[in-house]
Amino acid sequence: MGTDVGISMGKLTALKVKSAGVGRHADGDGLYLHVKGSDARSWLLRMQSDGKRRDFGLGSVDTSMRSKEVTDAARGVPILQRKLLTLAEAREKAEAYRRLIRSGLDPVAEQKMSIGVQTGPPIGAQKGPPFTMAQG
Secondary structure, three states: OOOOOOOOOOOOOHHHHHHOOOEEEEEEOOEEEEEOOOOOEEEEEEEEEOOEEEEEEEEEEOOOOOOHHHHHHHHOOOHHHOOEEOHHHHHHHHHHHHHHHHOOOOHHHHHHHHOOOOOOOOHHHOOOOOOOOOOO
């Protein structure tokens, strides 16, 4: 199975990403291609922070041949918000996560804040009178 231990970035190629068999395949610096089946491919970043190992799901693998227009449009979306990633984009997003972690920030929380997702207590846990619907 693809369990190479990567030391430096750049072990994978676009061809390897498309043809890799089931398993985890290291690109280096904690970035992995995770293949679950013939069409189930995703990017993972394995990092250690505060003595704890953590795996971050970066997004799904994009192996399509993008047109110039689609590529240009994707560049307009911040890397932390992209969910469909080429090999180059996965490397870029992994580096963005590493910078956040080195700064003491949680990349998942930062990603949620960048798209406006609530990261506080669940809505049902908020204090106040219960919501009721008036019947009439």
